[in-house]
Amino acid sequence: LTAALGARSIVLVGLMGSGKTSTGRRLAHRLGLGFVDADAEIETAAGMSIADIFARHGEPYFRDGERRVMARLLDAGPRVIATGGGAFLNEETRARIARRGISVWLKADPDVLWRRVRKRSHRPLLHGPDPETTLRTLLEQRYPVYARADITVMSHEGPQEATVEEMISGIE
Ligand code: S3P
Numbered sequence: 001l002t003a004a005l006g007a008r009s010i011v012l013v014g015l016m017g018s019g020k021t022s023t024g025r026r027l028a029h030r031l032g033l034g035f036v037d038a039d040a041e042i043e044t045a046a047g048m049s050i051a052d053i054f055a056r057h058g059e060p061y062f063r064d065g066e067r068r069v070m071a072r073l074l075d076a077g078p079r080v081i082a083t084g085g086g087a088f089l090n091e092e093t094r095a096r097i098a099r100r101g102i103s104v105w106l107k108a109d110p111d112v113l114w115r116r117v118r119k120r121s122h123r124p125l126l127h128g129p130d131p132e133t134t135l136r137t138l139l140e141q142r143y144p145v146y147a148r149a150d151i152t153v154m155s156h157e158g159p160q161e162a163t164v165e166e167m168i169s170g171i172e
Pocket of ligand 1: 014015016017020039050083084085086087122123124125
């Protein structure tokens with residue numbers, strides 16, 4: 001599989017709480033590839049947390065940084081990349097992923113997502129008065145875009161080994 005990947009990365013997309021970071025880490029380990037979390041890269045590049053970037057500079061500034069960080073990560077060769085939930089919505093990023101990677105949508109039921117993101121302190125998009133509705137609205141808006149990923153894998157509650165194996169057979 002890693003030989004077939006060549007220089008392409010495996011890029012996990014999907015909503016907050018779908019498990020991109022935790023499953024991505026496992027997948028990378030299983031395949032002997034490096035792992036990188038795009039949100040963490042953005043925080044390092046900006047020298048502040050994502051919540052602070054949103055608060056001080058606003059979402060458009062964050063999105064621009066996200067687009068640049070994604071370009072750099074995708075150009076850096078084969079790895080497993082966990083993206084922030086909004087990264088795949090950007091057309092330029094999607095085109096670059098199509099050239100440099102294989103996209104995997106980690107799909108999850110709304111209830112599963114909500115249970116995972118209830119403790120939402122570090123997720124500025126969920127800081128409003130009714131975060132559960134916000135999450136469901138995002139889900140409805142974004143599902144048609146996530147559905148354009150090369151592969152879709154369901155993220156269930158519980159151990160993620162099965163999800164990782166499903167990803168591998170989907171990519172092969
Ligand atoms: C966002 C998701 C977050 C983070 C930012 C915006 C989104 O990443 O990039 O808060 O637009 O869905 P996770 O999906 O890793 O929580």
